[in-house]
Amino acid sequence: MKRRKSWLLLLSFVLVLGVLAACSGKKPASGDDDKSKGEPKKGGTITGVMDTAPTGLFNPIFYTEAYESNILSFTHEGLLSQDENLGFIPNLAKEWEFNDDQTEVTFKLEEGVKWHDGEPFTANDVVFTYKTLASPGYVEAGGVRVNYVERLLGYEEFSTGKTQEFQGVVAGDEHTVTFKFAQPNVMALPDAAFPIIPEHVFKDIPIADIPQAPASRNPNEVVGTGPFKFTEMVEGEQYVLSKHADYWKGEPKLDRVVWKIVDQAVILGLLEKGEIDFVADPNGVQPADYETVADMEHVKLIEQPDFGYQIMGMMMNHRAKGDTAVDPSKWTENKKLSNQKVRQAIAYAVDRQGIIDGLLYGRGSVQNSPIATQFWAYDGETPNQYKFDPEKAKELLDEAGYVDKDGDGFREDPQGNKWVLNMNYPTGNQIRERSAPIIVEFLEEVGIDIELRQPKETAAYFEDLENNSQDWDLYLMGWSLSSTDPDPSGLWASTSGYNYQRWINPDSDKLLKEAVKPPDAFEQDYRKKVYSDWQVLFGEDMPSLLLYAQNSIWAHNKRLQGISVLPSTFINDPHLWYVTE
Secondary structure: OOOHHHHHHHHHHHHHHHHHHHHOOOOOOOOOOHHHOOOOEOOOEEEEEEOOOOOOOOOOOOOOOHHHHHHHHHHOOOOEEEOOOOOEEEOOEEEEEEOOOOOEEEEEEOOOOEOOOOOEOOHHHHHHHHHHHHOOOOOOOOOOOHHHOOOEOOHHHHHOOOOOOOOOEEEEEOOEEEEEEOOOOOOHHHHOOOOOOOHHHHOOOOHHHHHHOHHHHOOOOOOOOOOEEEEEEEOOOEEEEEEOOOOOOOOOOOOEEEEEEOOHHHHHHHHHHOOOOEEOOOOOOOHHHHHHHHOOOOEEEEEEOOOEEEEEEEOOEEOOOOOOOOOHHHOEEOHHHOOHHHHHHHHHHOOHHHHHHHHOOOOEEOOOOOOOOOOOOOOOOOOOOOOOOHHHHHHHHHHOOOEOOOOOOOOEOOOOOEOEEEEEOEOOOHHHHHHHHHHHHHHHHOOOEEEEOOOEOHHHHHHHHHHOOOOOOEEEEEEEOOOOOOOOHHHHOOOOOOOOOOOOOHHHHHHHHHOOOOOHHHOHHHHHHHHHHHHHHHHHHOOEEEEEEEOEEEEEEOOEEOOOOEOOEOOOOHHHOEEOO
């Protein structure tokens, strides 16, 4: 434990710098700078940056990372979009109507929409997308988005192969499609908002082969209806999107959008030199660089609460090696973290506000709920707030029987055995990388022996997390949340493909189901109460510690105009983006 003081001293030093920066902070621009506006230039290329390369799976039904999402946000679309208040607005569907008992919703689709390869978009594409999500073999192939289809009529029978009839989504004609649900569905519009993939491209490819198919991987073979096509790639270095001239909302003003992959340390210099035009999701401008960017006259800053958070996951159960299905009955308990008091002690031991003040320069917030703060369902008061309290952490560990019996400064388990928790984390996000050893020091301060493993490249890390994490205990990662509904079951239900901590809690699953169960769920106050109860339960069982919600700090060169951000994303209506020089 000799080395721990160095990191705590470093955090204190950085914290002071953060406070000084916050005291002298400038506010980001609140609107377009009139002086920067000029006549829209026809065509042109803009360049954005990501600090981590996409893993290379550019298919909405199978991708798992925000880096792929940066590409797909330009190439693919759903029936619905959202406005600045998170309300649903028309997109590929121009209007919709519910039946009397809320078990069906019928969409009228836009006519004249073309896929990137020139084929017409029809209701059959919608049916095909949802049928694929619901099909047997989807989860086994790596699919994790069954939450969009599990409420559809006949889902269980179809997904298990008991019937080959798919009843949930039905085409009335080429431009009419009806979603049918097993019962009145408060989540009908969020369920129907998933990006659509082309039937004519994928219909003859077995589901197991779709993730590796050229149409899911290669430039000029990834086909969507969006305003830009994915046309070029130097893997790990550059990804090029070219305008879809026949885009149904009108020809995009820009010719190309180029994503470059560069180390986070050099992004600031590129922005200052004008060599890149925007820095946005998933990591944006680093808090330490805020003041520097604010002083760049040619750059506009946008800051708002993030629609996501960073977590330290606690691996409560392990999945069998090679088991690709999400089957909690086959998981084995991780006894090193099975005691609830141990998980609560870990939460008390980490000074999360200190990390925010130090590494984020105060541009973030402690969050104790997995529901985004922008949603009406977020409860920031009732759940245990887990304020930094190392003495409370020590007390809980003592109560759980984890005490230092051999005098080495670290606790043994209740049987007197050596107790070491490993921590795993990926490269790419510098703040997360810097937080890892600091978190270790906090845990060691209360007597928990931590093995900090070498970080892995992002693609390899998430592959291990999904399939080969049988000996993991703690892990760091970030979640970007869906903006369509506060329902957290897509990440935290026991059968969710994203349930990486392998959390099994019947009371949690029950509350998550009750929150969307009709008829009560059609009353927002009812859902709010159920979600409050769930957030309290989450805090008690503590399957993961939410470390912080970093503010989204986005920046773009003022030559880039037409930007209209949403609460959850910088990329909104990019066909309207243009450059003035």
